[in-house]
Amino acid sequence: MNGLFAPRDLVVAGLLTFLALVPVYVALTGNAFLMTLFTRIVILAMAATSLNLILGYGGMVSFGHAVYLGVGGYAVGILAYEGATSGFLQWPVAIGASALLALIVGALSLRTRGVYFIMITLAFAQLVYYFGVGLDRYGADDGLTVYRRSQFAGLINLSNRTVFYYLCLALLVGTIYLVWRLVNSRFGLVIQGARSNDRRMQAIGFPTFRYRLTCFVIAGAICGLAGALLANHTGFISPATMHWTRSGDLIVMVVLGGMASLFGPLIGAVTLLVLEELLPPLIRMLASPFMEQSMAARVAEYWQIILGPLFLLVVLYARGGINGMLESVRRG
């Protein structure tokens, strides 16, 4: 327990410091793209952290978690479209609507296990996705532009990119802190016990269903808030946000970073999204001496050929993800 000297803790500390300094770097260099990228990373890390609560700690492999990003986003988008731009209304609605949907999905899906659970969460997510496609008034599958960021009565100006970034970062850190408290509380031990051995949990007297359902709702609510942030960030919301491949991305972040670890989802989100940006130019650079520019650009479109095997290696050889690898450095 020599705290900050463990490699994993150094990486986490370095990462948080880096995230805190992004706006400073952007101010010095004027590289606004980096701010856009990292705002997105921070928001999706928050969504991944909420997924980790049910997936990592609770053993509930939800394959439809992006749906709460969408519901949170649509709550902001639709209210803004209808003229209600107050964040004091939009954000609670985003959180509440996501929690309500999670309550319905969880109540039905948590009665099943394993593949059936995965399939039912996926089915619900697709259901909501197609519902979004059918929302003609709100842009159907073209989506909805959010012209104005949530208004907080002049208390905080979200249109200022730096302010918005720090708000997202603070909410991410707050979420991680909340998850830390949760998983070590009585409630958290019940959730982890139910992941480990639900039959025993019932035999020693726990009605596990209601605890797992509560956990599912908390995760959905947090992800709904992340969705509200995302809609503010991109100024746009469409059904694509809820597509099952987006849910897959969130799972990849959690598994890559390290399931049931506090900072794993953040590490996973940064790794995945930074690689997504870095790999195409890197491939193009490496390929261009050997072929024409246009050909190299086309090759670079297949950056996932690198990412896929990388992910596979982590899953096969590092069960705790990147976080687990860093932890084993200390032990080894």
Added chain:
Amino acid sequence: MADALLAIEGLTKRFGGVVASDDITLMVPAGELHAIIGPNGAGKTTLIGELTGEVAPDSGRISFAGDDITALPIHRRSQLGLARSFQITSLFPDFTALDNVALAVQAHSGHSFHFWHDARREATLREPARAVLAQVGLAERADVLVARLSHGEHRQLEIAMALATCPRMLLLDEPMAGMSPDESARMVETLRALKRELTILLIEHDMEAVFALADRITVLVYGRVIASDKPAAIRANAEVRKAYLGAPDEQVGARQ
């Protein structure tokens, strides 16, 4: 037998053509250690399942301390004070021994919708858990991950988990399964001590242990009670001997 702590009346369960519980009637008064023996396939596991709530009987009635529990969910039975151990070790391998038992204590100290305080620092959960670990001889192993404990220690921990729920009655499903003679002897001592405080229903293959511990023994064959008596009487019972020597179906049936 109105004062029986556990009363089973006319319990029947069929799986297709197989009658796993055939009109079982059984009374276990408070303070008794009641053993259930029977050859493989006698329906012992089904009976345990029906008592704990994992298997729903087709007909019959189970009452515990005067309450009809036949249709109660699993966790409610535990809350009433009916605790079980598992034949195949069923613990939380990624928790320490102390965490495991503390979780069982937690299950019986109000609801667990507490989201903020570190449960591993709650003395009201940790202290009773430590006491139970000491009771089964695992005090020194409290902080070891369950995955790293030996088989014998797992079996002791199985009992500790049941004890930590402060039960009125223990259902022990083959607590000696897979144990070395040494470990079995230790378990017999543990159970002998428990017997003074608790009512116990013991399902066990180790006959030496059963006859050493039981106040009464019930013999189950093909889901049916063929004898229920004191150990000495069971030992002398001709039908029981026949069942254990492997009587063909017809003979068992012919006795009815």
